[in-house]
Amino acid sequence: MLARRIIPCLDVKDGKVVKGVQFRNHEIVGDIVPLAEQYALAGADELVFYDITASSDARVVDKSWVSRIAEVINIPFCVAGGIKSVEDAGKVLEMGADKVSINSPALADPSLITKLHDQFGQQCVVIGIDSYFDQSSNTYQVKQFTGDEKRTLTTGWQTADWVKEVQQRGAGEIVLNCMNQDGVRQGYDIAQLAAIRASCQVPLIASGGAGTMEHFKAVFEQADVDGALAASVFHKGIIAIPALKQYLRDQQIPMRS
Amino acid sequence: MKLVIVDTGCANIASVRFAVERLGCPVTVSDDPEVIKSADKVILPGVGSAPAAMQKIETKGLITVVRELSQPTLGICLGMQLMTRQSEEGHVACLGMIASEVKRMQVGNLRLPHMGWNTITANPDSPLFEGIADGSYFYFVHSFAVSVGDYTLARCEYGMPFSASIGQGNFMGVQFHPERSGEAGSRLLHNFISQC
Structure with a gap:
């Protein structure tokens, strides 16, 4: 049976793994390669490396760490941030990444999704979506350039519409980051994820809000997501991956052993 | 032992090379027909779409070279699919x-x-899966598959049973990515290098 995936996300800034709260106040967690190795050994099913500075400050980012990761780990990993073209994606994939995740550049030029699909195949193309629940309008809005608070924009897209659009354009997987929950460890946004799940025919990964093992159980059981992504609970040692996977296995959620 | 990875121009070549190197096995990545033909064993990697990959192999002048290989050859993911007669992907x-x-x-x-x-x-007699217990997890990414049949070496199920691995003569292939399948994947690559 296909296992549900546990995916630690390592936010990368200037070649170091960092973590902020609701996208702010980034503090250094550690070096990339030893952390990647440590998570692979602990039983992570996949890793995401999110270069959070890249999309917002428009510079060419040194991605040589991608091949250093590919050399040492034997589980799949995805690289996000600053991939704005087919050429950028090609370089990251050639260095050994299994997938690229596109967020702000896909909003700026949705045809990029199709180009990546045609060049590298659907399985390589992950679309990251930063979704913010706006209480005044009671809508989920897609945000752009979330790596830099000063430049963060509210796009004209409502989240459900953008999810449909990216699938039509060739996305192979969607990572839905529910920004209101990010970094505060109060649980995944089950209501939003379940609503998006209903119109998402490709794998859907939940992101933002994991604080306890019960949060993972809830998101798999109630939102039927394919994977759950988390950062701070793993980096800060609040949840150990082997214990989490055993707990979920005990709850009859299929986990890779 | 001379192991060659065919440079199909597809994206996962680095991961496959690193996985083989982690086993301590030197490996060459090449699209030179003479280098490929002189290998003891060959790996045919591939990701992306079947028509695009066939086009690349044709452009590199490697169709006959790969077809006529007589040494053990392992196709990975799309590389496995390319070993078959035809693909519905792009017909x-x-x-x-x-x-x-x-x-x-x-x-x-x-x-x-x-x-x-x-x-x-896996079939109990398959050297490729020696020492790999039934129920072992491998990493898959695909939308097309070979159904279970005469050439199936291992099977998997996702909404339908399908071939996780196929083989005929010196050619064998796996639908999953051994280079990204943890310890079980390493064992499979080790088996290909040392047993097949």
């Missing part, structure tokens, strides 16, 4: 070393691509 003729065909998976309400870790059951 393309493939290399035809294994008498199977590739079709789009029919999985009902389940999601495609079939992406993630799934369990396999």
Whole structure:
């Protein structure tokens, strides 16, 4: 049976793994390669490396760490941030990444999704979506350039519409980051994820809000997501991956052993 | 032992090379027909779409070279699919070393691509799967597959049973990514290098 995936996300800034709260106040967690190795050994099913500075400050980012990761780990990993073209994606994939995740550049030029699909195949193309629940309008809005608070924009897209659009354009997987929950460890946004799940025919990964093992159980059981992504609970040692996977296995959620 | 990875121009070549190197086995990545022909063992990697990959292999002048290999040759993911007669993906003729065909998976309400870790059951006599217990997890990413048939070496299930591995003569292939399948994947690559 296909296992549900546990995916630690390592936010990368200037070649170091960092973590902020609701996208702010980034503090250094550690070096990339030893952390990647440590998570692979602990039983992570996949890793995401999110270069959070890249999309917002428009510079060419040194991605040589991608091949250093590919050399040492034997589980799949995805690289996000600053991939704005087919050429950028090609370089990251050639260095050994299994997938690229596109967020702000896909909003700026949705045809990029199709180009990546045609060049590298659907399985390589992950679309990251930063979704913010706006209480005044009671809508989920897609945000752009979330790596830099000063430049963060509210796009004209409502989240459900953008999810449909990216699938039509060739996305192979969607990572839905529910920004209101990010970094505060109060649980995944089950209501939003379940609503998006209903119109998402490709794998859907939940992101933002994991604080306890019960949060993972809830998101798999109630939102039927394919994977759950988390950062701070793993980096800060609040949840150990082997214990989490055993707990979920005990709850009859299929986990890779 | 001279191991060569065919440079198909596809994206996962680095991961396959690193995985083999982690086993301590030197490896050459090449699209030179003479280098490929002189190898003791060959790996044919591949990701992306079947028509695009066939086009690349044709452009590099490697179709006949790969077809006529007589040494053990392992296709990975799309590389495995290219070893069959044809693929429904773009309705393309493939290399035809294994008498199977590739079709789009029919999985009902389940999601495609079939992406993630799934369990396999191997034929007991397959050297490629020696020491790999039934129920071992491998990493899959694909929407097309070979159904279970005469050339199946291992099977998997996702909405339908399908071949996790196929083989005919010196050609064998795996639908999953051994280079990204943890310890079980390492064991499979080790088996290919030392047992096949």
